[in-house]
Amino acid sequence: MRNKLLLCTALLFSGAACTPELDGENPLNSILVRQETYKLPGDQLFPEGIAYNSRKGVFYVGSTLNGDVIQVGVASGEASLFAAGAAQGRLDCRGMKTDAQNRLWIAGGQENKIHVLSPQGSPLKTWDTKALFNSGFINDCVADANYIYFTDSRVQKIYRAAVGAATPGEVEEWLAFTDQQIPYGAGFNANGIALTADGRYLLLVISNTGKLFRIDRSSKAVTEIQLNQPVTAGDGLWLSGTTLYVSRNVTGQLFPVQLNNTYTQGTVGAGFGNNLKFNTTIARAGEYFLVVNSQLNLRPTGTTPPPALPSLPFTVSRVTIP
Numbered sequence: 406m407r408n409k410l411l412l413c414t415a416l417l418f419s420g421a422a423c424t425p426e427l428d429g430e431n432p433l434n435s436i437l438v439r440q441e442t443y444k445l446p447g448d449q450l451f452p453e454g455i456a457y458n459s460r461k462g463v464f465y466v467g468s469t470l471n472g473d474v475i476q477v478g479v480a481s482g483e484a485s486l487f488a489a490g491a492a493q494g495r496l497d498c499r500g501m502k503t504d505a506q507n508r509l510w511i512a513g514g515q516e517n518k519i520h521v522l523s524p525q526g527s528p529l530k531t532w533d534t535k536a537l538f539n540s541g542f543i544n545d546c547v548a549d550a551n552y553i554y555f556t557d558s559r560v561q562k563i564y565r566a567a568v569g570a571a572t573p574g575e576v577e578e579w580l581a582f583t584d585q586q587i588p589y590g591a592g593f594n595a596n597g598i599a600l601t602a603d604g605r606y607l608l609l610v611i612s613n614t615g616k617l618f619r620i621d622r623s624s625k626a627v628t629e630i631q632l633n634q635p636v637t638a639g640d641g642l643w644l645s646g647t648t649l650y651v652s653r654n655v656t657g658q659l660f661p662v663q664l665n666n667t668y669t670q671g672t673v674g675a676g677f678g679n680n681l682k683f684n685t686t687i688a689r690a691g692e693y694f695l696v697v698n699s700q701l702n703l704r705p706t707g708t709t710p711p712p713a714l715p716s717l718p719f720t721v722s723r724v725t726i727p
Contacts, residue, residue, distance in 0.1 A: 438693045440482040443721040445475055450719045451704045454501040454545070455641075455697050456509060457688035464688060464695055465509055466721060467498020469704065474498060474509070474526065477721070479690055488526040495520055495531075500545030500597075500641070500686055502553060504568040510553050512543040519543060519555060519564070521573050532576040538562060545641065545686065547598045547607070554579065554607060556595040561587060563595075563607075563620075580620070586627040587611065587618055597642035597686070599649060606668055610639035610651060617649070619668045631670045636660060641686030643694065650687065650726075652696065657681045659694065659724065678724045682716065694724045 445452060445466060450473070452466040457479070465487060467474045472490020477483065488509075490496055497514035504510065507524035517535035522528055534540035534557075541559020548554075548568055555564040561582045567574025587595070593612040600607055607620040608630070615635025619628045638655040649662040649671065658676030665671070678684065682698040689695075700715040 438479050438690045438695070438723055440479070441723050443477050443482050443695075443723075444484065445477070445719040445721065446484055446486075447471075447473065447475075447719065448715075448717050450475070451699060451701060451715070452697050452719055452721075453499050453514075453685045453699050453701065454512065455686045455688045455695055455721065456501040456503050457690050457695060458503045458507065459690070460507070464690070464721070465501060465503075466697060467501055467511060469497050469499065469514060469699075469701065472496040472498055474501075474511070474522070476526075479695075488522055488528075493520075493528045495528075499543065500556075502546050502548045504548050504553065505550055506568070506571065508568070508573065510546060510548065510566075510568075512546050512555055514544065515542055517541070517543055519566070519576050521566075530573060534564060534576065537576070538564065538578045540564070542593075544593070544595065545597050547600045547642075549600055549604060554598060554600075556598050556609065558593045558595055558612070559589075561589055561595075563598075580625050582627055588614070590614070596640055597652070599642040599644040601644065601668060602646070608642065608644060608649060608668065610636060610642055612639050613637070615639060617662070617671065628669060630664070630668060632662070632673055633671075634673050636662065636673060640684070641697075643687050643689055645689070645726075650694070652684050652687045654683045654685055654699070654701070657684060659684070659687065659696070661727075677727055678722070681722060681724075682720075684722075689726070692726055694726055696722045696724050698722060 457464040472495035474488040476487035499512040499514040509522040511520040519532045544558045563580040565579035566576045596612040615637035617630040638653045641652040643650045647664045661674040662671040685699040703711045
């Protein structure tokens with residue numbers, strides 16, 4: 406342990422990264438998040454998902470209009486094209502996560518696809534979830550050392566794939582639930598998803614109602630988390646201990662939800678974060694959140710013109726965690 410600490414110290418003073426943690430919560434990483442605002446290339450990017458790879462010191466964001474994936478250095482702020490969407494047959498990127506093999510998994514939104522890219526950005530496999538499972542809108546995902554789970558905002562299902570081996574596992578329909586368990590309505594339903602530290606539960610936010618649910622990974626039992634107030638417009642989630650952080654896009658802020666030890670009750674606290682623009686997903690890097698300013702409320706849809714033009718460039722904001 407002493408040698409490991411000495412090595413970390415040497416690397417830090419040399420400007421290199423020492424990042425033994427995989428989830429971005431290692432406080433050593435906080436010194437690398439030097440930019441308050443990360444500028445992204447492309448005037449039609451409309452980013453939504455974000456994945457932080459602490460081992461590489463980079464994060465990825467994806468476009469909801471052309472499927473491009475951008476790689477950004479957390480220290481330098483340097484942004485570059487990691488994977489071209491059109492060239493890889495991908496036009497929509499939503500939630501994304503890296504696994505222990507440094508592969509990047511992408512929820513394909515309205516295209517109803519799930520993609521996995523190699524550590525170098527080349528496509529490894531794509532699943533057509535509409536054809537396989539009659540999916541509706543693949544929105545967000547969460548991963549541990551063994552599995553990655555995907556939410557569907559239109560159809561009452563959760564999908565899963567194994568991530569522990571050198572070859573990614575096949576996507577399967579892991580859970581189908583009913584209106585009695587998790588009611589769905591018009592608009593966006595299941596959105597962000599998180600995993601408890603002990604691996605026992607998945608936590609799920611329903612955007613249009615602001616309700617939170619706990620899903621037992623073993624029994625697949627579904628329990629509504631009782632809140633003092635709803636977290637409507639809940640988008641991306643991040644769980645740290647028993648504090649669940651909810652990115653609420655319409656409000657332009659992040660909200661902490663203090664949960665009890667069984668994840669059945671929660672108290673919504675005061676929002677934080679300034680000058681966010683329809684913030685969607687979040688990733689933790691040390692003592693900060695990296696927050697995507699998606700501006701999806703200004704995204705063109707079909708032949709309907711947007712109400713206003715987006716503020717350029719598109720950005721990711723560094724937000725201090727209180």
